[in-house]
Amino acid sequence: MTALKEFQRLEAEGVWRATPADQRKDVIVSLGDASLTILDLRENVLAHWSVAAVARSNKGQMPAIYHPDGDPGETLEFGEDSAQMIEAIERIRSAIDRTRPKPGKLRFWITGLIAASVIGGIVFWLPDALLRHTVQVVPAVKRVEIGDALLARITRISGQACMTRDAREPLRRLASRVLGPAQRGALVVLPGGVAETAHLPGGRILLNRSLIEDPEEPDVTAGYVLTERLRALTQDPLEEMLIETGLWSSLRLLTTGEMVDTDLDRYSEYLLARTPTKLSNDVIIAGFEMAELRTTPYAYSVDITGESTLPLIEADPMTGKDVRPVLSDADWLRLQGICGE
Structure with missing residues (x-):
C-alpha cells in the first residue's frame, strides 16, 4: 500500500514524546510510503510509524494528536501550521480504512x-x-379411530354401509383371501359416494356396491380390492391425509392426538372426489402374484377390449398354475346380495 501520490515526500514540524514520562521534543516528520518517519532536528531517526497503525486521539480538535494504535503513551502533535500533513494523514487513514473488512x-x-x-x-x-x-x-389404534371418523362422515353422503346377515362371512372371507387373515374386517361396501374404491387410515378399504353386484366372478372384485391396497402401500394413508389437511393438522395430531371436525370433513369430501392413483403394471403384477390372484379378470373389467390393459393380460402371473379360488360359488352369490336389493 502506498501513500497518495500528491502527499509523497511531504514534511512538517511536530512535537513528539516517546512516553508520558519523557520530555516533549520538536521533531521533523516525513511522510513516505504510507509511513511516518520522525526525526530530531539533527535528522536522527527517532521513530517510524505505519500510517495504517496510527490513531488520532482528538478528532476534529487542534493541535492534532496522533499515537500508534494501542499505545496512547507515545504521541505526535501537529499544529495548525501543519494542516497539509494532517490532511495527508487523514486521507491516507481513510483510504486504508475503506480497504479493511x-x-x-x-x-x-x-x-x-x-x-x-x-x-x-x-x-x-x-x-x-x-x-x-x-x-x-401415531399408533395403530389412533389410525383406526381416524378411519372410523372418516367413514362416519362418508356414510352421511353415501348412505349406510351395505350388510346382510348372509353376506357378512363371505365378505370377511374375501378380505382374508385377498388381504390376509388379519384384515378380515377391512372391507366396507357402500351404496354410493365412492366411484370404485378408496382406502382409509387404519386399513379399511371402501368398495362401491357395483364392484360386488356387477362382476360375474369374485376374481374381478378381488382385483379391485388388491389394487386399492397396493395404492395404500405406495403412500401411508395417514401421511396422505395430513398432506391434504395441512401443517396445523399434523401439529394438532402430534400434540393433542386429535383431528378437528373441519379437517375430517374436508378430507372425507376429498376422498370421494379424487381420481385414484394410477399404478404401474409392474407393481400390479407383482402384487397379484404375491396374493396368488389372476390379473386377467381385473384387466378386462378395467377395459373390456383389453387394449389398454394388455400387459396385465399377457403377464398374468397365474397363467398355467392351479389358483386357489377367491370364494366358493355359494359365498359369491351370498356376497352379491350384500345390499339386500
Whole structure:
C-alpha cells in the first residue's frame, strides 16, 4: 500500500514524546510510503510509524494528536501550521480504512444468512419433518379411530354401509383371501359416494356396491380390492391425509392426538372426489402374484377390449398354475346380495 501520490515526500514540524514520562521534543516528520518517519532536528531517526497503525486521539480538535494504535503513551502533535500533513494523514487513514473488512457488516451478513437459513428451514424443512415424525409416532389404534371418523362422515353422503346377515362371512372371507387373515374386517361396501374404491387410515378399504353386484366372478372384485391396497402401500394413508389437511393438522395430531371436525370433513369430501392413483403394471403384477390372484379378470373389467390393459393380460402371473379360488360359488352369490336389493 502506498501513500497518495500528491502527499509523497511531504514534511512538517511536530512535537513528539516517546512516553508520558519523557520530555516533549520538536521533531521533523516525513511522510513516505504510507509511513511516518520522525526525526530530531539533527535528522536522527527517532521513530517510524505505519500510517495504517496510527490513531488520532482528538478528532476534529487542534493541535492534532496522533499515537500508534494501542499505545496512547507515545504521541505526535501537529499544529495548525501543519494542516497539509494532517490532511495527508487523514486521507491516507481513510483510504486504508475503506480497504479493511467491516466487522459490523460481516456480522450483518452472517446474521442475515443464519436468519435466512432458519426461515428456510421453517418453511421448507419443518413441515416435511413434522409430517414424517407425526406419521411415525401415531399408533395403530389412533389410525383406526381416524378411519372410523372418516367413514362416519362418508356414510352421511353415501348412505349406510351395505350388510346382510348372509353376506357378512363371505365378505370377511374375501378380505382374508385377498388381504390376509388379519384384515378380515377391512372391507366396507357402500351404496354410493365412492366411484370404485378408496382406502382409509387404519386399513379399511371402501368398495362401491357395483364392484360386488356387477362382476360375474369374485376374481374381478378381488382385483379391485388388491389394487386399492397396493395404492395404500405406495403412500401411508395417514401421511396422505395430513398432506391434504395441512401443517396445523399434523401439529394438532402430534400434540393433542386429535383431528378437528373441519379437517375430517374436508378430507372425507376429498376422498370421494379424487381420481385414484394410477399404478404401474409392474407393481400390479407383482402384487397379484404375491396374493396368488389372476390379473386377467381385473384387466378386462378395467377395459373390456383389453387394449389398454394388455400387459396385465399377457403377464398374468397365474397363467398355467392351479389358483386357489377367491370364494366358493355359494359365498359369491351370498356376497352379491350384500345390499339386500
